Amino acid sequence: MxxxxxxxxxxxxxxxxxxxxxxxxxxxxxxxxxxxxxxxxxxxxxxxxxxxxxxxxxxxxxxxxxxxxxxxxxxxxxSGDRVAALGLEITAGHLSACVADLTLAVRLRCAQAVDNRSRPPVETMAHLQELAHRAVDEARTAGLSVVGSTLAVPGPVDGGLLHTAPNLGWRGVRAGDLLDFPVTVENEANLAALGELWFGGGPDDFLHVSGETGIGAGLVVGGELFRGAHGLAGELGHVVVFPDGPDCRCGGRGCLERYAGQEALLRASGAAGVPELTERLRAGEADALRACERAGWALGVALTSAVNLMDPGTVVLGGIFAPLFEWIAGPVREAMSTRLAGMRRSVPELAVSRLGGDAATLGGAGRVIHRVIADPAPHLPTARPLTL
Amino acid sequence: MxxxxxxxxxxxxxxxxxxxxxxxxxxxxxxxxxxxxxxxxxxxxxxxxxxxxxxxxxxxxxxxxxxxxxxxxxxxxxSGDRVAALGLEITAGHLSACVADLTLAVRLRCAQAVDNRSRPPVETMAHLQELAHRAVDEARTAGLSVVGSTLAVPGPVDGGLLHTAPNLGWRGVRAGDLLDFPVTVENEANLAALGELWFGGGPDDFLHVSGETGIGAGLVVGGELFRGAHGLAGELGHVVVFPDGPDCRCGGRGCLERYAGQEALLRASGAAGVPELTERLRAGEADALRACERAGWALGVALTSAVNLMDPGTVVLGGIFAPLFEWIAGPVREAMSTRLAGMRRSVPELAVSRLGGDAATLGGAGRVIHRVIADPAPHLPTARPLTL
Structure with missing residues (x-):
């Protein structure tokens, strides 16, 4: 040229x-x-x-x-009638997909409960690929053209490489290479924060906490995601709560995840899953209430360190902490306010995410849409769909 | 007009x-x-x-x-011949001032050891004002015209108000209003990080740790200071090391400052000051070595949380940690690498600040110079000196 x-x-x-x-x-x-x-x-x-x-x-x-x-x-x-984007997520216990159109309307969501810890990455990725194809096909019958996709994974991603995902048992996996369509791989906590920003209808300054098997966080300041020097910021789950505490899968000890992660919560409460835990909490069972109080206290201690270091506007609790908010928010607030009130004019408010476990999947689709709007030219004259 | x-x-x-x-x-x-x-x-x-x-x-x-x-x-x-800026700092044990010219050459430094904890803010500020006037007079005899000043204080500053400085015993002080010349008041850890960026000759991505009586940190990403939602980011000294640890002046418990702040270090080692402590370390005294090891371990635990949350490029130890680097760096590195190596490709390197305790004062002068260069018009036709 x-x-x-x-x-x-x-x-x-x-x-x-x-x-x-x-x-x-x-x-x-x-x-x-x-x-x-x-x-x-x-x-x-x-x-x-x-x-x-x-x-x-x-x-x-x-x-x-x-x-x-x-x-x-x-x-x-x-127009939301043609161009659309695919958001995907892998957690220890779920695979999920969603399609959002150019107006950020969510057109399709699906999730499958599946134990991803017990099988190799190739199997999980093959299963995810199936889910993705189904979502894209369904979108196509609605007249939509899916132009890009993002995959949320539970661990630090650096240049497309998922360095480690202790809760999946994965190390050094290029997850994107295991799919037959182009995808951008990104840490789930970062995408969940962006999902909260674009789909949650909240403020422009917040720390979004995405509790699942692991616990991640994404900081948004002035409407922009804070990523740190290598895009690895926000590993709230490995903030140290007790330096001599129990060993963590990350190699450290006494990390927040060991006190407030999904497994720790379920073990302490004796519940088989989060729905059962919320039922027991509603029934006022002592073990369940104690488990939530303990987890909330540990989360409050870790958030104290996070607020001291990162100075977020508000703190939004998402993931499993969204359905548990009613019981966990009190202990979190108490731990934070007793430790923080002396150093600042006001302690950040605690809010519940409206998106819960969908935040990262939505954030993944939203990221594609935001890039298309920022630079539509590559998608013209007609939006080229993902070849899959 | x-x-x-x-x-x-x-x-x-x-x-x-x-x-x-x-x-x-x-x-x-x-x-x-x-x-x-x-x-x-x-x-x-x-x-x-x-x-x-x-x-x-x-x-x-x-x-x-x-x-x-x-x-x-x-x-x-x-040209460094005319326009200059004044940097000032108050710590628990010092008052200091420096003058830097437009080329960021340091033209003048002075510091006075003085116990600022035992007297009211007005007295300390009157003393600082005397120091500032002397520095400006000296600069004037060298042909320099000081066009602005910044004051570094050991606590969170929000809209010119020093909310609290537990190590001075100050609460809600508008320190700038107690001087007879215009000054911008800013947190010392933020200014120390900027000092390191502009005068330290290091990289563009780092977390600068400024250890004094308190411990602050300033994160620089891509050559820009990260300030958080209210400019209060970087309170490393109040990151929780032991949630059930001893009470801290901030109102919390088990904060890093209680294990690695200057007072804790001196008490544990039995030394009267940092110079004596370094002498004892050089002589290989067991108490001094143990105190440094313990403080280094606690600093490493807090930095583990900071690296997980903020993902800095490197970690630069400044303030009192600069002269103690030889003894404290080992334990810090060990605590960080055992806890962090599993989650990331590489653990941030640990470096020593070349500026030590001068970083915040220099950062304060540098901030004025950077603003003059970004917008010189208000200082023309001739640079107007501070009226003092």
């Missing part, structure tokens, strides 16, 4: 992103208003809107009359 | 910042090269350079010949 053609393509890509971003922010919006807001010419705006219409990323509707004497025109909005 | 005049002023301010920023990055540089790099016209560049020369922010020197046939021209560099 000539230099001029490259420049022209880069300019077009930039203009498409500017127009689509503005439609998302202010739609429904007329072409004339888009030109005025973006500073692009009306001709450029019309061309970009035409391309986005063709790709099914925007749709037209009747615009409200522009004052009394105005003619009724057409306005442009983001 | 008319709208047009406001716009003209804003444009001039932006151009001044662009030119000064470029001189800092690429100086010595000719006016022609500046025009080419910045995209401004030669006339604009010459006008901006003229103004910056007059304000003493840049200086001229002979430029290297531009090829064989070129005439010798003049190049422009940042």
């Amino acid at each position: 000539t230099t001029q053609a490259v420049r022209h393509d880069a300019m077009r890509a930039r203009n498409l992103a500017v127009v689509l971003g503005e439609v998302r922010r202010s739609g429904p919006v007329t072409r004339a208003a888009l030109a005025e807001i973006t500073g692009l010419t009306k001709t450029t705006v019309s061309k970009m809107v035409g391309d986005l219409l063709e790709a099914g990323m925007v749709a037209e509707s009747a615009a409200p009359r522009d004052g009394e004497r105005g003619r009724p025109g057409t306005a442009v909005s983001l | 008319t709208t047009q005049a406001v716009r003209h002023d804003a444009m001039r301010a932006r151009n001044l910042a662009v030119v000064l920023g470029e001189v800092r990055r690429s100086g010595p540089v000719t006016r022609a090269a500046l025009a080419e790099i910045t995209g401004l016209t030669k006339t604009t560049v010459s006008k901006m350079v003229g103004d910056l020369l007059e304000a003493g922010m840049v200086a001229e020197s002979a430029a290297p010949r531009d090829g064989e046939r070129g005439r010798p021209g003049t190049a422009v560099s940042l």
